[in-house]
Amino acid sequence: MSSDGVASRRVPAETSIGVLSTLLLVGLTGAGLFVVAPPGIGKLVVIAWVAFGAMAGGALVGTRVSGTHPRGLVWGYGLASGAMIASAAAFLVPQAVGQHARLGGFGIAAGILVGYNAHTIGHRLSHLELPMDTTATELAAHALSAGLIIGIIYGQMPELGLLLGLSIVSHKGPAGYAAARRLALDGKSTTSLLLPSAGVGLTALPAAMVALPNEPAINAVVFGFAAGVFLHIAMDFLPSCEVGGEIDQAAGMTETSHELLDRLRVQSVFSTTLGGIAVVVAWLVVA
Secondary structure (H helix, E strand, C coil), rough: CCCCHHHHHHHCCHHHHHHHHHHHHHHHHHHHHHCCCCCCHHHHHHHHHHHHHHHHHHHHHHCCCCCCCCCHHHHHHHHHHHHHHHHHHHHHHHHHHHHHHHHHHHHHHHHHHHHHHHHHHHHHHHCCCCCCCCCHHHHHHHHHHHHHHHHHHHHHCCCHHHHHHHHHHHHHHHHHHHHHHHHCCCCCCCCCEEEEEEHHHHEEEEEECCCCCCCHHHHHHHHHHHHHHHHHHHHHCCCCCCCHHHHHHCCCCCCHHHCCCCCCEHHHHHHHHHHHHHHHHHHHCCC
């Protein structure tokens, strides 16, 4: 057989990485539930697989749809970011400040600044030769780091409810959709999104299995840092209906784009507000 024939049968590196990451998530799920079984691991398993299903499902939809759907992005990002802001402010900030007000505050500041710096520096990945598409690589780095923080906070306080974790990963659906649309329009495979889909669980589950010192000062910094990072992520996902932004690119530049963006701005106000209200209602129901 010719070398060209062998090359055509070769599995792309991004597909292999995606499949292996999914299998590793399955293995970590089994180890977490049946081998190590730390307190609260069941909640993390649910959060990990919801994150996987949301991003993979969003990617599947994004691959198959035709045309542009800016309203879907506005509502998806808006609901998710509103829910994340409400959850981080209501469930993480009080934990941080309650453990140690000053250290908790510094932790929040550090989380916001580190989140911003990491996001900004992460754009340099686009200049590197990587085995995966840069969009998938940036999403994977984001998911792995977020998962690490989720695992630590649930490991420190396993009594935390599911609402916090599910709100934090609620942006995975629209993020997967937007990334898949971008890859599909560029003629690239979307299987690379399997790694960021599994990323939360790949780091959250091992992190929860490691026992950290349960000291108020440490917990204050940990919960403050987590709150800061997730507040940064939530604000980064707030729908930006500006010329040249992602929503505008989805809408397409036409003579009516400015009018459409004005309507989308109104919808972004409603979507983010409803996302925050949904968390309040859910908390009142489960409290």
